[in-house]
Amino acid sequence: MYSKIAFKNVKKSFKDYTIYFFTLMLAVCIFYTFNSIESQKVMSELTSSGESYVDILSKVISYVSVFIAFILGSLILYANNFLVKKRNKELGIYMTLGMSKNKISKILILETIIVGILSLISGLILGLIFSQGLSILVVKLFGLKMSTYSFVISGKAMIKTVLYFGIMFLLVMIFNSFVISKYKIIDLLTVGRKTEEVKFKSNIVYLISFVLCVISLGTAYKLVLEVGLLGIKDIKFITSILLGVLGTFLLFFSLSGFILYIVKKNKKIYFKGLNIFIVKQINSKVNTNFISMSVICLMLFMTIGMLSTGFSFKNAIESGLKDSTPYDASAYLYIDEGEKANDIQKSLEYIGVKFNKEDKVVYYDLYTDNKTISEVLNLNANMRSLMNYMKLSDYNKLRELDNQKALSLNKDEVLITSNYANTLEALQNYIKNNDSIKIENKSYKIKDKKVIEENLKTDFMKNNMITVIVNDDVCDNMALISSNVSVNFVGEGKEKREADFTNKIYSYKTTDTDYDKIGFVLGVSKAEVYESNKGITTIVLFIGIYIGIVFLISSMAVLALQQLSEASDSIDRYKSLKRLGASEKDINKTIFIQTLVYFSLPVILAFIHSVIGIKVANDFVSVYNKPDIMGSSLITAGIFMIVYIIYFYITYSGYKNIVKNKIHVK
Known part of the structure; x- marks a missing residue:
């Protein structure tokens, strides 16, 4: 009897349930789609080339899903409250006809179950379709090539979706029962007259x-x-x-x-x-x-x-x-005044990094005159990083490593290199209005009046704020600020040696490390x-x-x-x-x-x-x-x-x- 009334009510009130049902369906669809991502075929393609981030992604999505469930649960309770209020007069008539509050609660519980089941089924079906589309989106966004395509159903995501939304609907049932228990017939029947x-x-x-x-x-x-x-x-x-x-x-x-x-x-x-x-x-x-x-x-x-x-x-x-x-791998050692460890070649030897004879390796140093970028170039006051200088001989070694021709400088010339987005535009504007820069109170012409846009080492981003290339003798009276190495691996097993390079740099940092001897080496491939x-x-x-x-x-x-x-x-x-x-x-x-x-x-x-x-x-x-x-x-x-x-x-x-x-x- 109650199930018939519940089915009739849902059918009769379908227009009232449209927003509620549509929102539930979308919520289920989105919840399943994102929680099923780890099971998609494309995620195996993401892990095929090296270290896997799938576990991290799935864990983050799981944690975020708890927050999402809280948001969606609050939304469902809010929407359900609207529907119950809209039916106050109908519920008042049920009470007038002698139906107890417990029986009314049963009807509302059955209605919630019916709507819940319908939204879960339709949402999961829609989610299955969208999750396949999400795989295609991943391929497009990350430039991957899928070897084969297969329709994937994530049982784990489906169970999680049913469980989370089952809890939400259970809370709705409890909420409805609580609300009904507080209602009085006179309030339900006169609610329409209250403004x-x-x-x-x-x-x-x-x-x-x-x-x-x-x-x-x-x-x-x-x-x-x-x-x-x-x-x-x-x-x-x-x-x-x-x-x-x-x-x-x-x-x-x-x-x-x-x-x-x-x-x-x-x-x-x-x-x-x-x-x-x-x-x-x-x-x-x-x-x-x-x-x-x-x-x-x-x-x-x-x-x-x-x-x-x-x-x-x-x-x-x-x-x-x-x-x-620009290179297969790079490492660097920042050097403060008075530090014993100031040669990255020796530091790499201490931690066991070895190169083959065929590998192309370049060691080079960076220097500073302890003046900021703003002080030297009169740029934005926020550019407080120290000016970096590199010897022309070291720079030409790097160019050779990158298969570029060596450059030459007159005694009164310098080259400007930079590719850091926040300083590049300011540098270009400076060079447009100035022919030279001052180093150690001496004026040097900027060769070709342009900025050479390049990274001088392999790193996670373009971070060459500004490096001035000078004749070797200009650096004689400057302070050494970093010792660096860049390498291109050659021959068989280059992938393994590339991985060993970074593994050695990461693994040497323990509580027993003698940093006075080795220094703090950073590197990446x-x-x-x-x-x-x-x-x-x-x-x-x-x-x-x-x-x-x-x-x-x-x-x-x-x-x-x-x-x-x-x-x-x-x-x-x-x-x-x-x-x-x-x-x-x-x-x-x-x-x-x-x-x-x-x-x-x-x-x-x-x-x-x-x-x-x-x-x-x-x-x-x-x-x-x-x-x-x-x-x-x-x-x-x-x-x-x-x-x-x-x-x-x-x-x-x-x-x-x-x-x-x-x-x-x-």
Whole structure:
């Protein structure tokens, strides 16, 4: 009996369940898709070339999935609460007919099970399709070649999805039973007659709040642009975050009164058509839900930021790999004044690094005159790194290692090398306006008036801030700052010797190491750089997409549910419009404008936040290489618009149907 009632209720209320069901289906789909990634065929291709990052990725996704489950669980409870409230009168009639609260709870539990099973099945089916598409996306993003394609079903991910969502539905059942136990018949039957009293404060309060909002957001943007992500521990960065959050809440708090005040001033707009009704409705919604709208705005900001910067971060690192790895391997030893260990050749011998006769090995040193880049070139005051100098003879050895011709310098000439994104542009501007630089109070001409863009060692990124190539005797009175080696392995077993090179450098660092004798040697190989890059970009990109999409869906779902809830609460207002002679077209127009404005307000502010956030993130990413945000922005915009349009359309249609059915518009 109860199962029949439950099935009939679900079937009868399918339109009410549309947003709920659609959100559940998408949530299950996304949860399964990302948790199944480790089982996909393409992940075995990722591990075939060397060290595996699949275990790290799967563990990170597992940890993130707990957080995602919490977000989705809260969303499901919120959506379920909306559905229960919408059926208050129906539940009151059940009680009036003599049905006990326990029996009503059973019906709701059965309805939850039915919807849960349907959403799980449809979501898993959709997830199976999307997970295969995710494999293809991985291939495209990381330039891999799949030897064969096979349709993969991850049993582990399926069990985890069913388990997590099973717990969520169990919590919904407990929640429903608790809510029903607190209900009284009179409250359920008269809920439709109760109208929410919207209290508007004086205009001066909203005006002050708006001014404070502008000051807070303006200060937040200024501070975060000043310090950037590199200053994440700086008090200015923390202050910018707090002011940004405060400004967001103040904006939505002040928006209702501020909009009403501005529109009222323009009588032509305010009294045109049903604009009075539309403005009052929007103000009422914003005034009631300004906290949730603020949270949604911040979530959308994080979504846009994570999706956009995730792709640009990957592109920036990958595009700079070739230029940052000119040799098979490099190692270096930083040297402070008075240190005994100052020769990397001896240090490598102590730790057991050996080269074959065929291997091409170049040892070279870097020097400094203890002046910063800013002091020598009069550049940005933030460029406090010491100027580096290299002997021409050492530089030509490196060029020979890279199969380039040797260069020569006159006694009064120097060469400028750099490829570090944050200093390269400033250097080029300096050379455009200056023919020379001063070294030890002597002027030297810059040969060819150009910057040679190159890394002088293999490393994880392009990090040659500036190295000046000088005649050998110029370095005689300078301090040795680092001892370096770069090598190209030749002949059979080069891959093994390359791996042994870095393994020896990593493994010698123990508690028994005599650092006074050996020094602190750092090194990396080209293969390691590429493999590490592949792992880092995989993790960053997938976690960013995973969290971003869940935040996007959750935000849109909450906006949709708030709108639909408001539709039920505002039926009397629409009945009044109908009695006053408003046509179906006019009423639908008011619904469309309200829904559009309500959906757009948090999106617009999130977009403004994102412009600043992406600028800051790209400044940080530019340490690796200048990012191209066009492609990632288009992808982000595409994902955003698809989800936005789907939820907007479902909400508008649902809102319209609720009003139409209640006021009998024909």
